[in-house]
Amino acid sequence: xxxxxxxxxxxxxxxxxxxxxxxxxxxxxxxxxxxxxxxxxxxxxxxxxxxxxxxxxxxxxxxxxxxxxxxxxxxxxxxxxxxxxxxxxxxxxxxxxxxxxxxxxxxxxxxxxxxxxxxxxxxxxxxxxxxxxxxxxxxxxxxxxxxxxxxxxxxxxxxxxxxxxxxxxxxxxxxxxxxxxxxxxxxxxxxxxxxxxxxxxxxxxxxxxxxxxxxxxxxxxxxx
Numbered sequence: 001x002x003x004x005x006x007x008x009x010x011x012x013x014x015x016x017x018x019x020x021x022x023x024x025x026x027x028x029x030x031x032x033x034x035x036x037x038x039x040x041x042x043x044x045x046x047x048x049x050x051x052x053x054x055x056x057x058x059x060x061x062x063x064x065x066x067x068x069x070x071x072x073x074x075x076x077x078x079x080x081x082x083x084x085x086x087x088x089x090x091x092x093x094x095x096x097x098x099x100x101x102x103x104x105x106x107x108x109x110x111x112x113x114x115x116x117x118x119x120x121x122x123x124x125x126x127x128x129x130x131x132x133x134x135x136x137x138x139x140x141x142x143x144x145x146x147x148x149x150x151x152x153x154x155x156x157x158x159x160x161x162x163x164x165x166x167x168x169x170x171x172x173x174x175x176x177x178x179x180x181x182x183x184x185x186x187x188x189x190x191x192x193x194x195x196x197x198x199x200x201x202x203x204x205x206x207x208x209x210x211x212x213x214x215x216x217x218x219x220x221x222x223x224x
Contacts, residue, residue: 020196040136042076054096145168175194
């Protein structure tokens with residue numbers, strides 16, 4: 001009975017919270033950029049390795065959440081850190097869970113009309129250029145955003161203090177921050193997830209909000 005009550009409380013808590021994203025542009029020094037490239041490249045290698053194991057197992061009808069995870073985690077925690085390795089594996093698991101949910105909807109003919117094909121999570125590598133997708137994730141307790149006396153903002157993690165620009169639009173409980181390199185603009189960006197409490201509508205009026213996570217929109221990034 002106690003477990004049931006805990007689950008109900010957790011569901012109620014989640015209903016009161018919505019995820020929002022602050023978008024920043026990073027301005028690393030040459031030395032900081034070298035570290036970012038190294039971390040993002042190895043994060044992509046981790047993603048591709050765990051994704052390869054899961055894709056092969058899926059196509060052979062032997063899918064397992066645990067297969068290869070411990071070995072890959074132990075190897076990459078020495079390279080990108082235990083927190084980053086954990087976050088990358090978790091992100092890949094989330095991608096696979098989303099895939100299985102879509103497959104279930106497909107089997108019941110309940111897929112949205114705009115979804116033409118359901119495919120397993122892809123590798124972080126461009127098929128045409130062969131370049132890896134450069135991205136990494138920093139856990140919520142492994143970074144902070146500082147503001148100097150002159151008003152400049154800095155992203156602090158992994159011994160680096162990188163200057164960032166962009167408005168802190170959302171305030172609340174900080175979650176992970178995803179850092180990625182845009183090959184077209186040759187620039188670095190960060191998406192910081194924030195948990196924000198939902199506002200109650202007053203009176204009989206209804207308020208509608210978009211609780212989906214923003215996707216990368218290039219014309220929006222250029223404003224940063």
